[in-house]
Amino acid sequence: MNNAVIAALMSAFICPGSGHFYLKRYNMGTLISCISLSGLVYLLYQAVERAQAISDRILSGEIPLDFNIIYQHITQAPPGDNGLWINVATFAFIAAWVVGVIDAYRLGKQLDKQQAS
Structure with a gap:
């Protein structure tokens, strides 16, 4: 396999x-990794926070232990x-x-052309 496909x-x-x-x-790899992983961490944090809030409401008895009602609370739009x-x-x-995949392929193609000539 060539560098473009592997990358x-x-x-x-x-x-x-x-x-x-x-x-x-390394600089571009670090930038892309930081952007994507910070977005992922924020999404996971929000999911855990929302799950914790809903489970607290279930345990306190505010939300009954019914699948359809819990599902409605889970699928509601987040507040604010x-x-x-x-x-x-x-x-x-x-x-x-997406940018990481496309740019890695582009840079790999350039490197393959340089190595071929």
């Missing part, structure tokens, strides 16, 4: 930015500006992942 697959399946590390582009920030974090995570 793109690493960025796609291991971690965004790992293909850049493979190509020895949380919905906006969740969308921003989701977009940052997905955009960094």
Whole structure:
């Protein structure tokens, strides 16, 4: 396999930015990894916080132990500006992942051309 395919697959399946590390582009790899992983950490933090709040309400008896009612509470839009920030974090995570894969492939192609000539 050539460098372009290996770098793109690493960025796609291991971690965004790992293909850049493979190509020895450490600054760009670090940037892409930080952006995508910070978005992922924020999303996980919000999910755990929301699950904790709902479980506390179930344990206190405020929400009955009924699947349909719990499902309604889970699928409600987050209050306040949380919905906006969740969308921003989701977009940052997905955009960094896609840009990481495409850029790793592009840089790998350039490296393959340099090595061939």
